[in-house]
Amino acid sequence: MFDQFLTFKLDLIKSEMINQANIAYKSVCGLDVRLLRVLRLICDEPGITATAVKGQTLIEKTLLSKLLAELIERKLIRRTIHPGDARQFELWPTVAGKRVRKDSNELGLKLEEEMLSALSSREREELNRIADKLVEAFRRSAATESAKYSG
Known part of the structure; x- marks a missing residue:
């Protein structure tokens, strides 16, 4: 019954792809898809604020705070006080964070190719x-x- 709706099919595809990716990413990089999504964005936009990360990743504020704390603890990103607004932080990738991002991108391309292999x-x-x-x-x-x- 639900399989007639595109939203259900897309959700099923997304969930299955994320589950498979989480297994691979955790074994190779030690991070899951959400952590990598945040890390990739910070690497792409060094100095980005948490508010901007929230807006672009669509991750709820409380969960995002936990993800950022974990990335900081793992020394994959660092934060500094925003020079224009002391209430905000700027987020920066570390050398280790950039390396994890590069490795995860290579793996991600391979995973996506495998997962979409049913398509030409x-x-x-x-x-x-x-x-x-x-x-x-x-x-x-x-x-x-x-x-x-x-x-």
Whole structure:
């Protein structure tokens, strides 16, 4: 019954892919998908604030605080007081964090290739194109809704 809905199918695919990725990432990098998602973003945008990380990763504030504390404890990121707003921190990758990110990206590409092996190369490209289009549409919609209620 539920399998007729695209949202159910997407959730099933996502859950299965994350479960498989968590097993591989934990054994190779010692981190799960959520921790790597946060680490990758900090590596891509050094000096980013936790508020911006929350907005881009869609991770709830309390959980994000725990993830950041774990990454700091593992010395994969560091934080500094934001020069323009002492109430906020800037987050920076460490050398070790950059190395873990690089290793995890290589593994991630291999994992994704394996997990999507039921699709042809052309189908994978099309799936990515469609997913990008939907993500962009949802982000525009969310920004419009946010602006409507904040102003």
